[in-house]
Amino acid sequence: MKHDCCKIGVAAATAVAIGYTLCALFVHINPQHALQLSAQLMHLTSTEPLAPYVPYLHITAENYISGVVQSFIYSFALVWGSCCLYGIMFTKRGK
Numbered sequence: 001m002k003h004d005c006c007k008i009g010v011a012a013a014t015a016v017a018i019g020y021t022l023c024a025l026f027v028h029i030n031p032q033h034a035l036q037l038s039a040q041l042m043h044l045t046s047t048e049p050l051a052p053y054v055p056y057l058h059i060t061a062e063n064y065i066s067g068v069v070q071s072f073i074y075s076f077a078l079v080w081g082s083c084c085l086y087g088i089m090f091t092k093r094g095k
Helices: 005-029 031-041 048-056 061-090
Strands: none
Touching: 005 031, 005 061, 031 048
16 A cells, blocks of 8 residues: 555644644743643643743744744654655555
8 A cells, every 4th residue: 555645744743733733822821821731741849940931922923934834844854754764664565
């Protein structure tokens, strides 16, 4: 079975871009709670180690666009590359 790696990559990158957008909206609406969730994700007991990063939790149009484009490109490249590698390694060759 041949996979269309470009379509799989675009689908995965679109899903990641949607997730990035939802995350950016959450940070914009409630930055303190987003910081607490980040602390829990990193197994921190408090948000004190993350306090220096609080001034950087402002979502602007420029950093949103930059972030969503980067996440799309990186996700596409990772999934496309993995799909191609899978195709090379696990597809049957021969007659």
